Amino acid sequence: MIRAERRTGLIFFPAFDWAISPTHPEREERLLYTQDQVLEEGLLDIEGIREYRVREALFKDIRRVHFCVPDEEAVTTRSHLISAGGCLVAADAVLKGEVESAFALVRPPGHHSMRVVHGNRGFCNINIEAIMIEYIREKYGIRKVAIVDTDCHHGDGTQDIYWHDPDTLFISVHQDGRTLYPGSGFIDESGGPNAQGATVNIPLPPGTGEKGFLFVLDEFIMPLLKKFQPELVINSAGQDNHFNDPITNMNFTARGYATLNARLKPDIAVLEGGYAIENALPYVNVGIIMAMAGMDTSYVKEPNYDRDYKPQPADITLYIEKLVAELKDLFLKGNPLKTEFKEGEIIERNRNIFYDTDGIDEKQHEKLRCCHDCAGALSIESTSSLGQHIHAVHIPMFACTACRDIALDWHKKAFRGNFDHLYLQDKVRGVYEKV
Amino acid sequence: MILGLDVGGTQTDTVLIDKNGVFYESKTPTGDNLLETLALALDKTLTNIDPTNIERMTFSTTMATNAIVQGLLADTGMIVSAGPGMDPALFSVGPSYHVVEGCLDHQGLEAMPVNKEAVLNASDLIRQDGIKLVGIVTKFSVRNPAHELLISDWVKNSFSHIALGHQVSGALNFPRRITTTYLNAALYGLHQEFTNAVIRTIGKKDLQAPRFLLKPDGGTVGLEQSLYYPAGTAQSGPAASVMGALALDGCKGNSIVLDIGGTTTDMSVVLNGVPLLARHGIMLGPFQTLVRSLLTRSIGMGGDSEIQIEKNGNLKIGPLRKGSPVAFGGNIPTPTDAMITLDLIRIGNGEAARDAMEKLAVPLGLTADKMAHEVLKHTAQSIAVSVNDFIGYINSRPLYTIHEVVQEKKIIPDSVVIIGGPAPQFADYVGKALGLPYRVPSHFGVANAVGAAVARVTSEISLQADTQRGTVVIPEADVQDKIASDFSLEDASSLAREVIKKQALQAGADPSDLDITITEKEMFNMIRGYSRTGRNIRLKMSIVPGIIPEWNRRKQDDTR
Numbered sequence: 001m002i003r004a005e006r007r008t009g010l011i012f013f014p015a016f017d018w019a020i021s022p023t024h025p026e027r028e029e030r031l032l033y034t035q036d037q038v039l040e041e042g043l044l045d046i047e048g049i050r051e052y053r054v055r056e057a058l059f060k061d062i063r064r065v066h067f068c069v070p071d072e073e074a075v076t077t078r079s080h081l082i083s084a085g086g087c088l089v090a091a092d093a094v095l096k097g098e099v100e101s102a103f104a105l106v107r108p109p110g111h112h113s114m115r116v117v118h119g120n121r122g123f124c125n126i127n128i129e130a131i132m133i134e135y136i137r138e139k140y141g142i143r144k145v146a147i148v149d150t151d152c153h154h155g156d157g158t159q160d161i162y163w164h165d166p167d168t169l170f171i172s173v174h175q176d177g178r179t180l181y182p183g184s185g186f187i188d189e190s191g192g193p194n195a196q197g198a199t200v201n202i203p204l205p206p207g208t209g210e211k212g213f214l215f216v217l218d219e220f221i222m223p224l225l226k227k228f229q230p231e232l233v234i235n236s237a238g239q240d241n242h243f244n245d246p247i248t249n250m251n252f253t254a255r256g257y258a259t260l261n262a263r264l265k266p267d268i269a270v271l272e273g274g275y276a277i278e279n280a281l282p283y284v285n286v287g288i289i290m291a292m293a294g295m296d297t298s299y300v301k302e303p304n305y306d307r308d309y310k311p312q313p314a315d316i317t318l319y320i321e322k323l324v325a326e327l328k329d330l331f332l333k334g335n336p337l338k339t340e341f342k343e344g345e346i347i348e349r350n351r352n353i354f355y356d357t358d359g360i361d362e363k364q365h366e367k368l369r370c371c372h373d374c375a376g377a378l379s380i381e382s383t384s385s386l387g388q389h390i391h392a393v394h395i396p397m398f399a400c401t402a403c404r405d406i407a408l409d410w411h412k413k414a415f416r417g418n419f420d421h422l423y424l425q426d427k428v429r430g431v432y433e434k435v
Numbered sequence: 436m437i438l439g440l441d442v443g444g445t446q447t448d449t450v451l452i453d454k455n456g457v458f459y460e461s462k463t464p465t466g467d468n469l470l471e472t473l474a475l476a477l478d479k480t481l482t483n484i485d486p487t488n489i490e491r492m493t494f495s496t497t498m499a500t501n502a503i504v505q506g507l508l509a510d511t512g513m514i515v516s517a518g519p520g521m522d523p524a525l526f527s528v529g530p531s532y533h534v535v536e537g538c539l540d541h542q543g544l545e546a547m548p549v550n551k552e553a554v555l556n557a558s559d560l561i562r563q564d565g566i567k568l569v570g571i572v573t574k575f576s577v578r579n580p581a582h583e584l585l586i587s588d589w590v591k592n593s594f595s596h597i598a599l600g601h602q603v604s605g606a607l608n609f610p611r612r613i614t615t616t617y618l619n620a621a622l623y624g625l626h627q628e629f630t631n632a633v634i635r636t637i638g639k640k641d642l643q644a645p646r647f648l649l650k651p652d653g654g655t656v657g658l659e660q661s662l663y664y665p666a667g668t669a670q671s672g673p674a675a676s677v678m679g680a681l682a683l684d685g686c687k688g689n690s691i692v693l694d695i696g697g698t699t700t701d702m703s704v705v706l707n708g709v710p711l712l713a714r715h716g717i718m719l720g721p722f723q724t725l726v727r728s729l730l731t732r733s734i735g736m737g738g739d740s741e742i743q744i745e746k747n748g749n750l751k752i753g754p755l756r757k758g759s760p761v762a763f764g765g766n767i768p769t770p771t772d773a774m775i776t777l778d779l780i781r782i783g784n785g786e787a788a789r790d791a792m793e794k795l796a797v798p799l800g801l802t803a804d805k806m807a808h809e810v811l812k813h814t815a816q817s818i819a820v821s822v823n824d825f826i827g828y829i830n831s832r833p834l835y836t837i838h839e840v841v842q843e844k845k846i847i848p849d850s851v852v853i854i855g856g857p858a859p860q861f862a863d864y865v866g867k868a869l870g871l872p873y874r875v876p877s878h879f880g881v882a883n884a885v886g887a888a889v890a891r892v893t894s895e896i897s898l899q900a901d902t903q904r905g906t907v908v909i910p911e912a913d914v915q916d917k918i919a920s921d922f923s924l925e926d927a928s929s930l931a932r933e934v935i936k937k938q939a940l941q942a943g944a945d946p947s948d949l950d951i952t953i954t955e956k957e958m959f960n961m962i963r964g965y966s967r968t969g970r971n972i973r974l975k976m977s978i979v980p981g982i983i984p985e986w987n988r989r990k991q992d993d994t995r
Contacts, residue, residue: 001721001723002521002525002610012833012835013834013835014835015835015836015837016835016836016957016959017836017837017838018837022960022962022967023962023965023966023967027960027962028959028960029959029960029961029962029971032959032971033541033542035835036541036607037520037541039606039607039608040520040541040574040575040607040608040609041520041521041609041610042521042608042609042610042611043521044715045608045610045611045715045723051833052831052833053831053832053833053834054833054834054840055840056840078837078840078841079837082837082840246964254519278540278541278542279540282541283519286519286520290521295521296521296522298522299517299519299520299521299522299523300519300520301519302519303518303519303538303540303546303547304546
């Protein structure tokens with residue numbers, strides 16, 4: 001019998017009975033061929049690879065992260081709850097020590113979902129990684145978490161949720177936002193006033209290949225992780241950087257993904273996007289599972305690799321080398337990006353957010369208390385083109401007394417008559433309210 | 436009249452069943468020579484019986500298992516082609532294993548043709564080793580057997596027997612397909628000798644009726660029809676017990692079946708008369724296979740298990756058996772001695788048994804009776820812990836659809852059926868330990884032979900249709916056809932039904948007893964770009980394990 005070097009949990013939920021719409025990329029068929037490949041490889045027979053049953057996440061798990069408008073039920077389906085629940089199963093398996101790492105191979109994805117949810121953005125309704133991380137923090141007392149998002153699209157939802165959190169290092173590697181949805185994720189997006197440098201964006205040029213991705217990993221991401229010293233590393237394992245992907249323009253490979261995973265060694269990987277369902281996903285997923293289990297992935301290769309994979313051109317290599325040098329300057333050598341803010345200063349910003357899948361426009365007004373001791377009190381007023389108007393207050397898990405007091409005060413003073421709903425997310429007490 | 440014969444590790448059990456039910460049962464010690472044991476058991480059973488009255492007979496055999504364990508597998512060459520994934524060298528089996536270039540993808544499309552030169556080279560190397568048997572397996576051959584058939588065609592004149600991977604099972608699992616194909620080839624000669632010998636033996640006894648072998652999935656296959664799939668007849672003992680419990684008890688509701696023997700206790704679950712099947716194939720010695728099997732678990736706990744008192748004063752029963760119970764001249768006290776002490780059963784040397792209990796009891800400050808009671812209680816509790824763990828395992832089976840998650844089909848057992856030699860003595864203890872009502876059917880001591888006697892022929896096929904590619908494949912039955920773009924789920928169902936009927940009849944099934952069940956039915960629209968380009972249909976149909984109609988027509992009711 002073949003034995004895995006590392007005990008690995010697999011949570012597979014292909015949702016064979018769920019689609020956004022019959023011809024949408026996020027449809028029943030998406031993981032069908034991945035299942036075929038995983039079964040045919042016999043990966044589930046390997047000693048040390050253990051498959052887990054999924055479960056449904058509860059609304060309470062969602063409330064640790066999101067403000068759902070008008071409520072959780074309205075913006076989720078069963079499939080979202082199970083996909084998020086699959087991540088919670090992965091978390092328990094790893095944190096209880098049953099396995100050394102786990103892969104939640106679930107759908108639908110979640111990394112475009114922001115803190116406030118009015119509907120579906122970029123195929124996502126709720127942020128399954130964030131729901132998992134906040135569950136882990138509450139249940140297992142873990143504080144410092146790093147997320148490495150290797151989906152081809154900028155993980156703007158995860159970025160939004162952790163924008164102000166200095167305890168979460170969010171790194172997104174993606175195709176340059178000037179050339180792809182959601183059009184964000186530039187170097188200068190590097191975290192809110194209380195969490196400067198905890199958001200790191202690596203926009204790569206179209207055509208980036210195996211060489212470029214692994215260069216960025218070795219030269220920048222790994223040293224950055226070493227500097228941050230996370231207790232847990234999460235990989236948002238989108239698979240649409242693949243050269244066969246129909247909706248992106250990157251040039252990554254199954255073996256490249258496997259190598260990346262083997263070097264990154266995430267504690268938990270979560271599937272995000274990836275829509276080359278026949279000629280990329282089966283091989284990338286097999287590669288990731290094998291890499292997590294510490295197995296040799298040198299035989300993982302797309303059948304059309306020799307014919308269709310083109311090594312990365314020299315000009316792209318040069319571009320990436322310059323980009324990495326710049327990133328190193330910004331994030332590894334001190335923090336020149338940092339702006340000094342005065343303790344207690346209230347910083348406000350206005351934002352417009354578009355929900356592409358559901359065609360919703362959202363306007364946000366955000367208030368943050370600058371704080372040198374915690375992530376800071378946060379309040380959001382949000383209005384959607386569906387006519388919903390809410391006031392939401394977030395008290396971070398390790399909030400200082402000053403931030404907590406001011407946040408509670410904001411919540412108390414918000415006039416019920418001006419809003420459809422008032423939300424309070426008090427992570428200090430673990431209290432989540434909506435009126 | 437029906438004859439059932441189950442070869443166990445220590446005893447070979449035989450029953451005869453007529454229109455009134457079980458009217459004869461006997462036990463014969465299992466010797467080293469399987470055929471001698473068989474002949475002895477038959478001699479004993481057929482005394483005063485007119486052999487021409489026997490209308491049907493089923494045997495279980497330990498031939499394959501013994502051959503694997505004793506290293507008697509014939510030298511077999513393997514020719515394998517893989518494509519992307521794990522290094523195929525990891526699956527190397529047998530003395531002459533060769534990987535050749537060639538690749539089919541998950542849809543069965545050719546990604547790389549098979550390298551004929553490499554195949555012929557491999558074939559030469561295998562022949563140079565003096566090997567006459569060969570197994571041929573390609574990855575995804577159940578989606579498209581073309582490469583296996585091609586290789587087979589190239590080398591067919593070089594070998595006396597060729598086993599092909601896609602015929603073994605429709606399941607996707609390349610490494611298991613390799614081992615199962617290997618075993619089918621490596622056991623071919625031995626199995627042929629065995630079946631011939633059985634035919635000679637029963638011929639001598641004037642037994643002319645249809646004869647079957649029991650399979651680990653609780654079904655039977657005609658003796659002659661089992662020739663090419665010998666691995667499929669290995670390790671059917673636990674299935675015999677389950678089918679026996681099913682026949683004798685009916686197993687309504689969610690029943691746990693426990694077969695308590697001398698050395699081990701086997702457990703399984705029957706849901707409303709249908710035994711649960713294992714998700715993957717059975718393990719034969721060190722080999723993970725694709726051979727379909729009932730879901731059973733065996734623990735080292737039985738009437739003759741060793742009793743130990745640990746340093747902290749706790750009792751420990753099993754997992755080893757160290758000779759006979761003290762009542763039968765052994766040195767180590769066993770639960771059987773406890774039963775004798777409590778007068779639950781009157782066998783062997785009662786005084787010796789009581790002395791053994793007394794010896795255990797004194798340091799603990801107990802009486803012999805109290806000690807014996809504790810032993811049985813503890814044994815039952817240990818069995819209950821394992822049963823609950825087994826149920827937990829069943830209930831952690833992964834779920835792949837929202838429908839399944841929402842339904843959350845958890846299995847909660849509502850009764851326990853206990854068979855095996857010490858069943859009546861243990862029943863009350865086990866029932867209490869599990870907190871469940873229990874039943875001990877009649878003929879509990881030979882339930883396994885009853886199970887073998889009355890199990891129906893089972894069969895399974897897997898259909899996959901891909902209207903984009905325009906093909907339908909049923910690998911187990913070697914069906915590959917072109918289909919039109921409007922091939923529907925109904926078309927698939929009727930084709931599958933036709934094929935499984937044919938296959939079951941070939942395996943010796945009774946045409947009036949073809950209980951066909953659809954075990955898996957999925958249809959996916961295949962979308963390329965933003966429009967539908969085809970349908971992907973997957974269908975699994977089986978004749979599930981069950982009891983032949985003759986048994987249900989018997990007059991005497993054996994169920995209690």
